[in-house]
Amino acid sequence: MELMIVLLVGYVLDLIFGDPRGIPHLIVGFGNLISWSEKKWNNGNKQFLKGMGCTLFCVGLVWGASLLLSFVCTYFEIKVVYFIISIILLYYCLANKTLVTEGKSVFNALKKDGIEAGRKRLSWIVGRDTSKLTAQQIRKATFETMSENLSDGVIAPLFYFIFFGITGALVYKMINTLDSMIGYKSERYEQFGKFSAKLDDVANYIPSRLTAVLMLLVTGKLKGLSVVFTQGKNHSSPNAGYPEAALAYILSCQFGGPNVYHGQLVYKPFIGENDRKLEHHEIQFVAAINYRVAFIFVFFGALYLFSI
16 A cells, blocks of 8 residues: 555656756766766776676665665654655656656747757757757657657656565666666777666566557557567667657657767667658647556556555
8 A cells, every 4th residue: 555655646746746956856866876986987997897896886775775764764663754755766766747848848949949949959858969950850859769768767667666666666767877877889888888788678678568568558559569569679779669669650650760879870770661751749649648658557556556
């Protein structure tokens, strides 16, 4: 019952407030820890082993701190404090409202202020070079990010919370943050970030595919399941392609193709076959998909927690 309440309240808080501005954020703290560790260890030889050590140190610290918090609150019989902190921490782990808000902001900037404004706003939420993207490419990149991060930023942390409690959600967020900061195939991170990237691949294996199925379910497109699971493999990531393929199927559009990441041209396979023009109004439908998927997952997650 307590876990169910934490799930529901944390979810609702994210829907209402999104990422808080002007106050410390948990993920910013994760990022600062990773940045400090990377600067300390990403040098010299044996970069893979050092990167693995960095990853295990950061993940282990979060895991240990979470267990210590639980132990202290239980020992001093202040479970209500642990309950409240768990709600706040889960809220920090979710990015549903912010994901949708940022996606809409890119589309609105593109429509109201032109291509340069759209490129700049998109650069806030993607790792690729946006300086030469067309309006169509900006819309594509936004939808790709919204679908991929529906898994990474919403369904995955909820999944690990439901099955492993707040410790599971926190450990997942640290793994995902590590991947987003050092899991790149660049000269600096090719070896140092390889272990964190592989660990993130493992952590997202189930959530990414579950997200794709839920996207088809909430739009009544389950007949496209085989297509999505075939085209989901057309991605350099073993996971990101599945939510993208689901959205491409739902919208009957095409994602992927070559893009510049950190100064390097990366040839990504195409996902979807209909290379049609994406329209401004479609952002509302994609936002609705994100909200519906999160809602139905929380609903069934709450039922599961209530039953155990």
